[in-house]
Amino acid sequence: MSSQNPVFIPGPTNIPEVLRRACDIPTMDHRSAAFPPLFERAKSGVKRVLKMDEGEVILFPASGTGGWEAAVTNTLSPGDKVLAARHGMFSMKWIDLCQRHRLDVEIVTCPWGEGAPVERFAEILAADTAHEIKAVLVTHNETATGVVSDVAGVRRALDAAQHPALLMVDGVSSIGSMDFRMTEWGVDLAVAGSQKGFMLPVGLAIVGVSPKALAAMEGATLSRCFFDFRDMLKLGTPYTPAVGLLNGLGAACDMLLEEGLDNVFARHHRIAEGVRKAVVGWGLRPCAVAPALYSNSVTAIVLPEGIDGNALCRHAADAYGVAFGAGLGEVAGKVFRIGHLGMLTDVLALSGIAAAEMAMADMGVPVTLGSGVAAAQAHYRATKTDPVRAAA
Incomplete structure (x- = not known):
């Protein structure tokens, strides 16, 4: 990798x-x-x-x-x-x-x-x-x-x-x-x-x-x-x-x-929201059952029946040199995870979203290339000047 x-x-x-x-x-x-x-x-x-x-x-x-x-x-x-x-x-x-x-x-x-x-x-x-x-x-x-x-x-x-x-x-x-x-x-x-x-x-x-x-x-x-x-x-x-x-x-x-802790938290929320917008754009859903439970450091994405999330992560690593989180425990094989914490920017998040799209398409997930990227781009463009407002 x-x-x-x-x-x-x-x-x-x-x-x-x-x-x-x-x-x-x-x-x-x-x-x-x-x-x-x-x-x-x-x-x-x-x-x-x-x-x-x-x-x-x-x-x-x-x-x-x-x-x-x-x-x-x-x-x-x-x-x-x-x-x-x-x-x-x-x-x-x-x-x-x-x-x-x-x-x-x-x-x-x-x-x-x-x-x-x-x-x-x-x-x-x-x-x-x-x-x-x-x-x-x-x-x-x-x-x-x-x-x-x-x-x-x-x-x-x-x-x-x-x-x-x-x-x-x-x-x-x-x-x-x-x-x-x-x-x-x-x-x-x-x-x-x-x-x-x-x-x-x-x-x-x-x-x-x-x-x-x-x-x-x-x-x-x-x-x-x-x-x-x-x-x-x-x-x-x-x-x-x-x-x-x-x-x-x-x-x-x-x-x-x-940076200021409030700004750090707002940045994580804003980037996480972009990832979640991408998930909706793909026609998928987070593992978290309600928006109030959504994490701002990682999103676990539920895959369609028959798609092995752990195999998807291996393919992303082999084909594109990028690491996503595999499913663990009861959700092993059912989800894959996108971490969005620490040193991350809009541009880096978009590269991960794009790579995830390619890997999913390769594995037979019915996603339209560019759909998640476009949804995240729209969010990042709309919130780029006021990250604190994005967390409100």
Whole structure:
């Protein structure tokens, strides 16, 4: 596959050249006086991106899944009950992680294409008068289906029930691309990764930890070693840090904040809307069952019966040197995914839409070449001078 073509997977994302250079630094002694300013720049930048007024940011050399494990093991004990919905591959993986750690997971099963069931969560939390549920897990952006969930709604459900459970949020494919308000939404643990909205190579698990979660850490008895918050808070970097990535993270936060977070989110919405206009132009539909659930970082597109989405992705890679996201789990073979997050512009999005059209036509999908491109072009032309208006 040609490295000159952008990728259209929902992460790892395309890396801006300035961030590639920021990661490419000479070896540094991370015990020297030169390291703390670099480290603090990254952490303070993440706090601002998370819209986090208090608490701690902890950065592990790991992926987002490591962040999940850190969030769970540092705040819970064996046998603790947690509430979670299963509505996509990544919500399912988080449930599996909890079960492997001997937690009692109350699972609400939803169709793939729907978000976290806020009303059902509210009923369960209101009925839990003994407060047996210690944590509620929400996948903010379900990457497998292109569905965003209402984190603020889950917080309202917790507050209405006067329930003390921790609110843990997987923001791996949303943070840095879509609006996230850690303090306002009362999120106790927010998990992100370097390779998506922060536009860096994979390698950093980013965890925002509220004061309430820090207090829960003191009584938690699940085993942890590498992912122990206490060591990280005491020593900063108890083992060798990913110095280049940390320098890149500081630069990435500066880039996002310089653009302005509202502008970043509006840009993602505008580009995502162009992709969704293209989907309608093709006569297809997103996997997300309602517009309110549409993700601004990835769109999963349902293909006609008999068309294998994973085969389509392989063909796009072989014939045109472009990467789209294959279907996962229950939607494997039924959808393909176009990632539209991070370093992306109208022009780059249009190239992905055009390549998807060609690949679908080759595979026998009844699309008219140019139909999706024209629909996206019309949207981008109409919204190019006022991206904030486009997000309204």
